[in-house]
Amino acid sequence: MDKKIIFRAENMKKYFGATHANDNVSIALPKGHIRGLIGENGSGKSTLISMIAGIREKDSGTMYLNGKSYEPKNSLDAGKNGIGTVVQELGLVDGLPVGMNLFLGRTEKFEKMRILDINALYKKAEAVFKEWGFSDISVKQLTGTLSVEQKKVVELVRALSFHPDLLILDEITQALSLNNREKLIGIISQLKKRGKAILLVTHDIEEMVAITDVITIMRDGKIVAERDSDKTTPDEIKRLMVGRDLNGTYYREDKEPSYGEEIKLSAVQLCEEHFHNISFELHKGEILGICGLSDSGIHELAEALFAVRKIDSGCVKLPKKNITINTPKQAMDMNMGYVPKDRDKQALMVNDSIENNVSLAAVELVKEHFGFLSPGKRSELSGKVIERLMIKTKGPNQIISGLSGGNRQKVNLGRWIVQNKDILILDCPTRGVDIGVKSYIYEMMIDSKKRGISIVLISDELPEIIGMCDRLMIMKDGEVVKTLERSTGLTEEAIIEVMI
Amino acid sequence: MKKNIWINLQRIFPFMGLIVIILIFTIISGDKLWTKNNLLSIINTAIPICLGGAGMIFVATQGSTDMSMGSLLALAGTLGGLASIRTGLAGFITISLLVGLLCGIFNGYLLAYLKVESLMVTLAMLIALRAIVSFITNGQAVFVDSRIIGLNRIGIKLPVFLVLILAMWYIFTYTKIGFYSRCIGENQEVGRFSGINIRKYKILAFTLSGLMAGFVSIFTVGKIGGVSPNMGNFFELQVMTAMFVGGVPVTGGSESKYYKMITGALMLAFLQNGLTISLVSAEIAELIQGVILLVVVFLEIFVRNRFIQGELAKEV
Numbered sequence: 001m002d003k004k005i006i007f008r009a010e011n012m013k014k015y016f017g018a019t020h021a022n023d024n025v026s027i028a029l030p031k032g033h034i035r036g037l038i039g040e041n042g043s044g045k046s047t048l049i050s051m052i053a054g055i056r057e058k059d060s061g062t063m064y065l066n067g068k069s070y071e072p073k074n075s076l077d078a079g080k081n082g083i084g085t086v087v088q089e090l091g092l093v094d095g096l097p098v099g100m101n102l103f104l105g106r107t108e109k110f111e112k113m114r115i116l117d118i119n120a121l122y123k124k125a126e127a128v129f130k131e132w133g134f135s136d137i138s139v140k141q142l143t144g145t146l147s148v149e150q151k152k153v154v155e156l157v158r159a160l161s162f163h164p165d166l167l168i169l170d171e172i173t174q175a176l177s178l179n180n181r182e183k184l185i186g187i188i189s190q191l192k193k194r195g196k197a198i199l200l201v202t203h204d205i206e207e208m209v210a211i212t213d214v215i216t217i218m219r220d221g222k223i224v225a226e227r228d229s230d231k232t233t234p235d236e237i238k239r240l241m242v243g244r245d246l247n248g249t250y251y252r253e254d255k256e257p258s259y260g261e262e263i264k265l266s267a268v269q270l271c272e273e274h275f276h277n278i279s280f281e282l283h284k285g286e287i288l289g290i291c292g293l294s295d296s297g298i299h300e301l302a303e304a305l306f307a308v309r310k311i312d313s314g315c316v317k318l319p320k321k322n323i324t325i326n327t328p329k330q331a332m333d334m335n336m337g338y339v340p341k342d343r344d345k346q347a348l349m350v351n352d353s354i355e356n357n358v359s360l361a362a363v364e365l366v367k368e369h370f371g372f373l374s375p376g377k378r379s380e381l382s383g384k385v386i387e388r389l390m391i392k393t394k395g396p397n398q399i400i401s402g403l404s405g406g407n408r409q410k411v412n413l414g415r416w417i418v419q420n421k422d423i424l425i426l427d428c429p430t431r432g433v434d435i436g437v438k439s440y441i442y443e444m445m446i447d448s449k450k451r452g453i454s455i456v457l458i459s460d461e462l463p464e465i466i467g468m469c470d471r472l473m474i475m476k477d478g479e480v481v482k483t484l485e486r487s488t489g490l491t492e493e494a495i496i497e498v499m500i
Numbered sequence: 501m502k503k504n505i506w507i508n509l510q511r512i513f514p515f516m517g518l519i520v521i522i523l524i525f526t527i528i529s530g531d532k533l534w535t536k537n538n539l540l541s542i543i544n545t546a547i548p549i550c551l552g553g554a555g556m557i558f559v560a561t562q563g564s565t566d567m568s569m570g571s572l573l574a575l576a577g578t579l580g581g582l583a584s585i586r587t588g589l590a591g592f593i594t595i596s597l598l599v600g601l602l603c604g605i606f607n608g609y610l611l612a613y614l615k616v617e618s619l620m621v622t623l624a625m626l627i628a629l630r631a632i633v634s635f636i637t638n639g640q641a642v643f644v645d646s647r648i649i650g651l652n653r654i655g656i657k658l659p660v661f662l663v664l665i666l667a668m669w670y671i672f673t674y675t676k677i678g679f680y681s682r683c684i685g686e687n688q689e690v691g692r693f694s695g696i697n698i699r700k701y702k703i704l705a706f707t708l709s710g711l712m713a714g715f716v717s718i719f720t721v722g723k724i725g726g727v728s729p730n731m732g733n734f735f736e737l738q739v740m741t742a743m744f745v746g747g748v749p750v751t752g753g754s755e756s757k758y759y760k761m762i763t764g765a766l767m768l769a770f771l772q773n774g775l776t777i778s779l780v781s782a783e784i785a786e787l788i789q790g791v792i793l794l795v796v797v798f799l800e801i802f803v804r805n806r807f808i809q810g811e812l813a814k815e816v
Binding site: 350375 | 680682683686687691692695696697
């Protein structure tokens with residue numbers, strides 16, 4: 001290879017107990033190169049990245065940076081050596097201003113007589129944000145008041161502020177809106193031109209094929225293949241990731257909308273801070289998609305449908321039962337199920353067992369006389385969830401935090417599916433799960449639809465919305481700007497045009 | 501396989517502590533520990549702690565704190581005792597329980613609607629209720645209806661105790677109230693998204709805690725044969741000690757188990773009694789109590805951090 005290698009890792013190994021998270025992984029990144037790293041949840045990508053970024057210690061193996069041996073002591077050390085990383089979990093201190101977070105751990109250069117010159121720091125921080133084209137974030141703002149997307153941007157800028165030779169991005173694009181995504185792609189190609197290397201992890205295969213030069217595929221802690229991006233297809237990548245053939249289209253195959261006459265749920269003039277005058281009707285066996293940019297109010301609308309969020313005016317009605325939904329409990333009693341957007345903060349008790357998490361959504365189902373929550377029924381129901389959704393686990397007593405993201409989401413969704421709820425509200429049900437689980441969730445949705453269950457699918461993944469929905473509502477700035485029917489002519493471009 | 505050993509070991513850890521304490525005092529005190537009178541005395545110590553714990557565990561499980569239990573039981577006992585002078589035993593029991601219940605509800609309402617930290621609310625109540633007791637009794641002991649002293653017999657106490665403790669065990673372990681309380685302690689936001697009426701269950705927990713304080717006040721007044729303005733001083737701390745030593749997590753959640761509270765209460769009762777019969781002076785006894793509790797807490801946290809936490813979170 002004529003190009004100079006910037007970073008090389010050889011025979012990296014990492015064990016977690018008996019699990020071989022990384023087994024002899026070797027990777028080399030030349031100058032001016034964008035590398036994609038992809039694999040199912042638990043395939044070892046994040047482990048590899050955390051070792052390169054100095055977050056986790058390797059068990060064995062060697063790393064070289066610019067030809068020299070590289071042994072990061074911590075993530076700050078990695079940054080100083082020229083490796084900037086944005087990790088999957090947010091790594092900012094909420095209680096500090098943005099500028100402080102940017103220079104956390106390296107504020108010495110702003111010190112005079114060991115006293116921090118905060119104004120110099122802010123000035124420098126502002127300059128850094130401006131340099132990368134994100135001047136819309138105030139450096140004096142408290143980090144905790146930022147949205148998730150803005151926090152991601154701060155982390156990105158922090159990684160960039162090291163002027164890294166190697167920039168590592170773990171699942172960042174999912175948290176970004178379309179315009180910031182484009183900005184990021186601009187930054188990446190700019191770095192490429194300057195001869196830097198970029199290592200990119202994302203679940204969005206199409207995006208990865210489009211951006212990267214070479215894609216490395218991991219499975220079960222090993223690198224199974226490397227493919228040139230311009231000579232491969234998303235289908236091939238998927239096959240390599242899963243290790244078996246997946247149907248190219250895991251979405252619905254029919255191209256016509258199909259649903260019953262009966263109206264299961266109707267939203268009437270819903271108004272709240274984040275959305276105004278939302279009205280729609282959900283029919284029996286219908287999948288209704290709601291999409292929009294992250295600040296368009298789609299997630300808040302989902303919360304309002306399940307009455308977790310108080311609305312200012314309007315109502316959510318179940319016409320057949322002639323009931324207005326006012327509390328989440330009422331919604332559950334009326335056979336509604338809800339998969340919220342943030343799985344680990346809103347849906348699941350992560351330090352509790354599968355059984356308790358399943359029971360939480362089905363208390364009335366396992367209740368007998370004298371309020372007795374039958375242990376037999378509870379474990380039977382959890383067993384059903386595990387079996388039906390093929391969750392990889394030791395049993396119902398497994399603690400959620402020991403499950404991979406995909407399996408957690410299966411618990412989250414499965415506890416409603418086994419109860420045969422009438423109406424399901426799914427907010428980004430496939431966020432952060434690999435395609436094996438993704439296709440399984442779609443199968444579940446299609447199966448539910450066939451059984452006459454109505455689904456509201458809120459998502460920012462357009463292929464999913466187009467692939468699954470009978471009708472789709474596009475929201476912008478808290479209002480419904482367009483409602484479209486399922487058809488072959490529906491394209492992402494057409495939707496994006498309306499969304500922005 | 502190693503991890504299972506540690507997890508199981510942690511589960512039986514409080515039991516082991518209890519057994520060690522019993523063994524030590526059996527040896528030190530000779531046969532004195534196992535005489536009938538001494539066992540009665542241990543039971544007498546354990547009963548109020550268990551009853552208080554049976555109420556407070558709901559609050560602790562939710563991740564809240566109830567500091568007001570000692571003062572509350574003093575107020576319930578005082579008002580009940582005064583009522584007994586005119587209305588006798590029935591009035592005494594009714595008023596005591598009612599005061600406990602109402603103060604518990606009041607605690608819960610303050611907490612749920614003002615959204616103040618439970619520690620602050622109940623700390624304020626601890627001081628305020630004690631002040632009311634001092635005001636009513638004028639700082640003097642008050643004598644009560646003589647039939648109340650008749651309650652202080654093991655033949656009455658033990659059955660009542662067993663019924664109460666079993667009822668609370670059932671509610672805590674097998675009903676929605678207990679289950680939802682554990683969930684609130686795990687993650688309140690998840691609870692809200694799963695249809696739990698958080699306010700309702702917070703108020704319920706404090707109500708149960710207050711009601712149990714009412715029951716404890718009945719036994720306490722019966723035992724001292726009158727109302728003393730100092731009764732129940734530091735009772736809440738004893739109950740909390742019992743819970744935490746038994747292994748109920750301070751932050752609440754699904755690891756809060758009823759048996760842990762009972763084990764902790766027994767440990768405390770045996771420890772206090774053992775030190776007394778071993779003729780350790782009161783000051784030294786308290787010091788030893790403190791040290792032993794520290795050791796227990798340290799060991800528990802050490803074992804948890806060293807061997808268990810990582811194992812639980814491991815991928816399957």
